[in-house]
Amino acid sequence: MRRGRIPGSAGAVLPLRTYGDPVLHTPSRPVTADDRPTAGLVEDLFASMYAAHGVGLAACQVGVPLRIFVYDCPDDEDNRHRGHVVNPRLVHTEGATVRGPEGCLSLPGLEAPTPRADVAVVVGEDVHGAPVRIEGTGFFARCLQHECDHLEGRVYTDRLGGIARWRALRAVRRADWSRPLPTGE
Secondary structure (H helix, E strand, O other): OOOEEOOOOOOEEOOOOOOOOHHHHOOOEOOOHHHOOOHHHHHHHHHHHHHOOOOEEEHHHHOOOEOEEEEEEEOOOOOEEEEEEEEEEEEEEEEEEEEEEEEOOOOOOOEEEEEEEEEEEEEEEOOOOOEEEEEEEHHHHHHHHHHHHHHOOOOHHHHOOHHHHHHHHHHHHHOOOOOOOOOOO
């Protein structure tokens, strides 16, 4: 991943935290008036996400334990959705639970079939405090649920069970970027 500034972005590329870092396994705190302005952090998140070739990034993934995420993600019809959400809440999921391939910038190079709802609705606000409501289907719904999980201190491997979880955690232990696993893993 590149460091510093990337062309086309006003933000700085920040180092990504990897699985096992405590900030990824701890719920993020809500953004308050004292935390504003967050526009600079949002730009840094976009720059960091683009540099790592991701489709979403939560603030905790760069070591900032605030409830903010950015996304630039296609849905199943290949429509692009780009934006950010401050203090997001996943308020609705519906449709079939779809087990599909899922990866994470904090688990680089790994992927596992992860169950997610086919429809997701997230509410929150933008950096100026204006209300935001985002509805996603298919891959975009998966992205929204994934980023909301990060802000609750969860990664996609927490949604796996049985042999899939065992295989994913074994791959984490073998990865050259791996940190010691949190207690109970």
